[in-house]
Amino acid sequence: MNAPIDRAAALAGIGQPRLRKEDARFVQGKGRYVDDIKLPGMVHMDIVRSPLAHARIKRIDKSAALAVPGVIAVLTAEDLKPLKLHWMPTLAGDVQAVLADGKVHFQMQEVAVVIAEDRYSAADGVEAVAVEYEELPVLVDALKALEPDAPVLREDLAGKTEGAHGRRLHPNHIFTWEAGDQAAADAAFEAAPVRVEEALFYPRVHPCPLETCGCVAAFDPVRGELTTYMTSQAPHVVRTVVSMLSGLPESKVRIVSPDIGGGFGNKVGVYPGYVCAIVASIVLGRPVKWIEDRIENLSSTAFARDYHMKGELAATADGRITGLRVHVVADHGAFDAMASPSKYPAGLFHVCSGAYDIPAAYARVDGVYTNKAPGGVAYRCSFRVTEAVYLIERLIDVLAQKLNIDKAEIRMRNFIRKEQFPYRSAFGLEYDSGDYAAALRKVLDAVVYPALRAEQAAKRADPASPSLMGIGLTTFTEVVGAGPTTSCDILGVGMFDSCEIRVHPTGSAIARMGTISQGQGHQTTYAQIVATELGIPSEEVQVEEGDTSTAPYGLGTYGSRSTPVGGAAVAMAARKIHAKAKKIAAHLLEVSEADLEWELDRFKVRGDPGRSKTMKDIAWAAYHEPPPGLEPGLEAVHYYDPPNFTFPFGAYLCVVDITKATGEVQVRRFYALDDCGTRINPMIIEGQIHGGLTEGFAVAMGQKLDFDAQGNILGNTLLDYFLPTAVETPRWETDYTVTPSPHHPLGAKGVAESPHVGSIPCFSSAVADAFAHLGVTHLEMPHTAYRVWQTCRELKLAA
Amino acid sequence: MAKQLIRVKVNGRDIERAVEPRLLLVHFLREELDLTGTHIGCETSHCGACTVDLDGRSVKSCTVLAVQCDGAEVATVEGLAQGGVLHAVQEGFYQEHGLQCGFCTPGMLMRAYRLLQENPDPTEEEVRAGMSGNLCRCTGYQNIVKAVLYAAAKLREAHKAEEKIAA
Ligand code: FES
Ligand code: FES
Secondary structure, X not given: OOOHHHHHHHHOOOOOOOOOOOHHHHHOOOXXXXXXXXXXXXXXXXXXXXXXXXXXXXXXXXXXXXXXXXXEEEEEHHHHHHHOOOEEEOOOOOEEEOOOOOEEOOOOOEEEEEEEOOHHHHHHHHHHOEEEEEEOOOOOOHHHOOOOOOOOOOHHHOOOOEEOOEEOOOXXXXXXXXXXXXXXXXXXXXXXXXXXXXXXXXXXXOOOOOOOOEEXXXXXXXXXXXXXXXXXXXXXXXXXXXXXXHOOOHHHEEEEOOEOOXXXXXXXXXXXXXXXXXXXXXXXXXXXXXXXOHHHHHHHOOEEEEEEEEEEEEEOOOOOEEEEEEEEXXXXXXXXXXXXOOOOOXXXXXXXXXXXXXXXXXXXEEEEOOOOOOEEEOXXXXXXXXXXXXXXXXXXXXXXXXXXXXXXHHHHHHEOOXXXXXXXXXXXXXXXXXXXXXXXXXXXXXXXHHHHHHXXXXXXXXXXXXXXXXXXXXXXXXXXXXXXXXXXXXXXXXXXXXXXXXEOOOOOEEEEEOOOOOXXXXXXXXHHHHHHHHOOOHHHEEEEEOXXXXXXXXXXXOOOOHHHHHHHHHHHHHHHHHHHHHHXXXXXXXXXXXXXXXXXXXXXXXXXXXXXXXXXXXXXXXXXXXXXXXXXXXXXXXXXOOOOOEOOEEEEEEEEEEEOOOOOEEEEEEEEEEEOEOOOOHHHHHHHHHHXXXXXXXXXXXXXXXXXXXXXXXXXXXXXXXXXXXXXXXXXXXXXXXXXXXXXXXXXXXXXXXXXXHHHHHHHHHHHHHOHHHOOOOOOOOOXXXXXXXXXXXXXXXX | OOXXXXXXXXXXXXXXEEEOOOOEHHHHHHHHOOOOOOOXXXXXXXXXXXXXXXXXXXXXXXXXXXXXXXXXXXXXXXHOOEOOEOOHHHHHHHHOOOOOOOOOHHHHHHHHHXXXXXXXXXXXXXXXXXXXXXXXXXXXXXXXXXXXXXXHHHHHXXXXXXXXXXX
């Protein structure tokens, strides 16, 4: 028998930096992404889109398009009407036009689709469709949406004063959502000797995964079955939606998410293109492929953020926060297609009291319609958590500055202390665990914080210095792993997740999951959980997800759900198998279960170390000679309903140097400490953190989807929309602490989104800090050289 | 549209096809030859997902017409591994966790393959600059840089070993 230490290494279970199983296919060009799928008889679909942001459609002339060689069909809303598919429900309780029904509500909205033999003729067909529009006044500014004379966007909702989330106050109003205790917060502000307030605009950005969205819909008219390959982060939910919309029984609808080239929230929703491709396939009886191009992706599929926030803090003279008040105007675009648990129209924004012990808090969010694309998704974050963290982290900096207290010190004074967990926030969230002060202390020590501040002071004292130095700090908590089915559902389906494990007679295993990887390495990490729980080497554990006809129902991967919910389901399913295995082992060893102890991959008889049965022996016995009264086989399924969210946290520090003459911001140093509880695969965690930090850098330093007054989207190509290259991207330093979640079976909390959520305010904190000695409290994102240079000019630092 | 006959060597294989003059190289590879390892991320020559090797230079195949490749040699990610053995750049990406969703990876690999022939012993800065035509949304590049340096070291070693044998 090998020593336990060798056997543990052979298992490659939890905690091991195991290399990724999925890489072999990807490095050889053998991934299978949706555009790689080619079915016999397949045709291609392309979309006619509106050049205008708000207009009536007077006429659509298909004739020239139908005459284009290769074009098979052109569909408009009129063609979808008889099927009642010209509108579709959104995940947020609104409806969205599949193809524009009489009017367009945003530039690049879907107006018609062309189906043709190949993608080139489909594109020719799109050019040839003639649409006549009559322009309407355009609403771009969300802050003007509720003005009495604002143009009314959603005529289809005329007279509807109740929406999915209560009363609508104006034809352009979607919902009001409130959290916390307004009276208590107001009282705290009345009594407070110190108050600060800041208006913060979180610009509209786009997740922009490297692969755009697309699908291949294949209806089999003989069997009456629909198979759709789709870039979906939530294939099971999509199947339910497709079944509801099409009237096909759910058992005859199969959604397959193949390899996905990044999602970051962009691939959660159901887009008009998917619906049209499915309809076209049903009508034509041929497989239909639709792949959007990058411009379409940036202009029409789900954006993120677009939050106009006003925040206030009340505090004591020594910087203890006593109250928080927030009001947000949320620009949801033309249709409310935000993807979020349905009871939370502002997601989990109420984590905006952050890592701080704030006794009284109140937040109100008003969602409004504008002539822009729908969305409001969680771009590499849990629902609206990025906005919440940005708000509180910027506000606490502003307060520190007003009181002339160091940023690190003011945080230390306000942290929820370790012994306060589980901690109920003023907004009613129950934080599971944390040690915020220890995390911050570790970071400050690592970077030698006092030395940095001394260097900055010297620089500030020297007016001849060509550059400014800024130090940014964030100490944040996330709220992820949606979520408990008592409060979280999507279209009524509770937000559990699932795992089904089958151990084969020879001792290898397959785990099928309700989640779906878009690069997170699920095939590797879930196998590691099985390895540790069941003593089967992770190399011998196959992980499958994404095919609704084989995988158990799950809500998918977004909002850092996979480890908190899916990973827990793996552990729980494995434990069911473990329990049965123990019975079999007791039978084989002719002892009682109480006499057995588990060691890595085997049950041993207590006090008789020579007698043991490995999981491999047990697996064989499960099929070969199951104990009397016990079902043969060795498999289990578990639907995990999390008792609570998990709260990963971190402390980040950033040092920037800003060239006064040009406004260029150089990130000199970025130190990120994350605590995601139990760490399943440190290599993958580090990779996720690098990626999240880089996406955070992109948002803070350059990403913004801008519009002109006519609602023209400015910059919807990669020429304009900022995706950093290896040259701009800073070097990342990472660190960690481990505070397990007390309610998660493995103690894990989820990680991939913290770095995005935590880094963005850190960059803003650093940039504002560079100008703090000149009275600047806050500068709006993105911190492009041009905008920073403008600040330098205003402050007479640059010519 | 009248088709035009082209002859191209792709991953060492001679191909003769009649193609529409407007057909992009990337579509020729993916759709005519079923070499779907080469990806499309933007179609506007920004992302580099479609990077292939054309007559010893890196090109973005979304911005090259197939007819322009008449008489040329093209190498794609499918041609990197030889005799079942991964190329050093492939091994580097695997060992250093240089990929996540894998969508940028074929383009990254093809660019790294060419970069290391242009500069067999690059500094980190040179790798970053040399790879800057390729975007990745997942990894933050840090491990991609490591992967390329890993491959560079490995290739240099192999080269040294070859020279020894020759000498
Ligand atoms: S697809 Fe060619 S550069 Fe993006
Ligand atoms: S690994 Fe996903 S884009 Fe690079």
